[in-house]
Amino acid sequence: MSLNFNYRHLYYFWVVANEGGMSRAAARLGIAVQTLSAQVRALEHSLGHALLRPAGRGLALTDAGIAARRQADQIFQLGEELPTRVRDAAVAPTLRLALGVSDGVPKLIVRELMRPLLAEPSLRLLSHEGDLDELLGEVALHRLDVMLADRPAPPNPSLRLFSHRLDLSPLAWYAPPVFADQVRADFPAALDRVPVLLPGPHAASRLPLEQWFDRHHLRPRIAGEFEDHALMTTFAAGGMGVFPAASRLGDELEAHYGLAMVGRSEGVEEAIYATVADRRIAHPLVQQLIDTARR
DSSP, X not given: OOOSXXXXXXXXXXXXXXXXXXXXXXXXXXXXXXXXXXXXXXXXXXXXSOOEEEETTEEEEOHHHHHHHHHHHHHHHHHHHHHHHXXXXXXXXXXXXXXXXXXXXXXXXXXXXXXGGGGOTTEEEEEEEEOHHHHHHHXXXXXXXXXXXXXXXXXXTTSOOEEXXXXXXXXXXXXXXXXXXXXXXXXXXXXXXXXXXXXXTTSTTHHHHHHHHHHTTOOOEEEEEESOHHHHHHHHHTXXXXXXXXXXXXXXXXHHXXXXXXXXXXXXXEEEEEEESOSSOOOHHHHHHHHHHXX
């Protein structure tokens, strides 16, 4: 919170901006016009910019005043919600967990990793999905309690981030019924004869997969590249092609998507990391997540 200006002065300015003039605002606040005018001037002085200007017989907002009002709208709207939030927290305490999930992480694995935590009766899960760098910044600013990604946080002396590996699973290949028998009978050579779906170029598994293709002298026709693993699964289930996924997902992909495992990429694994902002983990559910994975 900034201490460079008085929040009561900001509130008085906000009322003036909403009422459109000093007289109406003073009447609403129950104070003298002169007192109100002096407090708005004090706010302008502390911010270093004029917020109001004469306009005919009344007042108008300057550009700085428009910006200040926009921020004040958010501040005082949150203030109006405060009693309700406090009451709800007192009546029904919640254990809040702000979770970030990087785009390329398979959501089915996230669900499996999170399953032990879902038994917490007071859990309130706030899930955010986005770009890796964006989410790392949110973790560093303590806006997220933990982030799940397919790689650890890169070394950065300005960001104190710590990564813990939660999962490591060999990659296997899955096919819809139209391709399953053909690929299984001649794996991996058959990958050169069917359309292949791959994770996007930024996925941690992409380079190891391409190296695996080279070792087996494969030049598959790539029919699609996906940043979102769930979307890739959906298109594969619709018959678009065969695709790689963690072998631990085999039962789920067969039962819910009708996909069959047709072979494995030996030596290629997919890892999931949890990244937090402090070496000493304070959030009990984040600690439980890491401890469960270690066991």
